[in-house]
Amino acid sequence: MADKMELAEIIKEKKGVNEVVEEVRGLINSLLGFRFMDKSFIDFLEKGGYFTDPASTQYHSSFKGGLAYHSYLVYKILKRKESIYRFGLGEDSIIITSLFHDLCKMGTYGGERRWRKDSEGKWEPYCVVAYKNEPTLGHGEKSVILLQQFMVLKEVEMYMIRWHMGWSESRENWGLFQNSLKKFPEIVALITADIEAAFIYEPIKDNEISLNEDG
């Protein structure tokens, strides 16, 4: 219940994006010297745009800081699921799988200037979130590969992140996906936390926070 209340508070924007991003930094820093050993991982996130990039072009958290913001919502929801289902996921695993399931998106989106006519027929510029770099190396796969450069993932973390897109994986992967679900049902908790974050808890309308062209 407390978590539900806290999510509701975020939705009402009592917690702004900047405040959430700072909390995300705190959660990541709590793993320094424990799950990753030096600050090169934090530098990688800072330089790559993890704390400033949007999470998508238009589907959810498509604003500056959206990737960290979306990941934080997933963290809160996944934490609640752990308290219900008692998988035995430690706080470190909850942080890693939620905050970095979409690490593959870092550096993918940016602001792009477009033009449209205003009510008087004059051209005016506006900004949308667009692809800056085309996706490569897969989705969950890329997140796992990037993370493994900086820390040794536990098996359950690897499986959760790899399969967090659930049934939107291409059909030829469904066999592997099903086998993985039997091995680690925790995967379902991350899949559903991700969807719930994007479609139930997503609080911010596109026009309330804009993204500058420089990101």
Ligand SMILES: [Fe+2]
């Ligand atoms: Fe994803």
Ligand SMILES: [Fe+2]
């Ligand atoms: Fe996600």
